[in-house]
Amino acid sequence: xxxxxEAMAEDDIEQMARLRVKAFFEGTDRTLDEDMAGxxxxxxxxxxxxxxxxxxxxxxxxxxxxxxxxxxxxTI
Numbered sequence: 001x002x003x004x005x006e007a008m009a010e011d012d013i014e015q016m017a018r019l020r021v022k023a024f025f026e027g028t029d030r031t032l033d034e035d036m037a038g039x040x041x042x043x044x045x046x047x048x049x050x051x052x053x054x055x056x057x058x059x060x061x062x063x064x065x066x067x068x069x070x071x072x073x074x075t076i
Contacts, residue, residue, distance in 0.1 A: 003061060008051035013039050016053060016063045042067070 008016065017035040025035065042051045042065060054062040 001057060003054040003056045005052050005054050005064070008039065008043050008053045008063065010040070010043070012053045012060055012063075013043075015060050019060070020063065 013036050014032075017032055017039055020035055020039075021030065021032050039051060042049055049068060050066045052064045052066075053060050054064070
């Protein structure tokens with residue numbers, strides 16, 4: 001079965017943030033709450049940025065974020 005890609009919604013925020021924190025921010029000072037706030041800001045934005053979620057069998061399995069600028073903040 002192929003994954004389905006659709007716009008990220010509020011119901012996706014916590015699960016996607018958990019995946020992102022584990023994959024990208026483990027060992028840093030980035031918190032789950034910070035990542036959730038960032039995703040909420042992205043989906044509520046002005047339309048120049050977008051967040052998508054990939055689902056397989058109804059379960060979120062990944063995300064794609066289209067942003068204007070990339071954060072260079074790295075704390076390890």
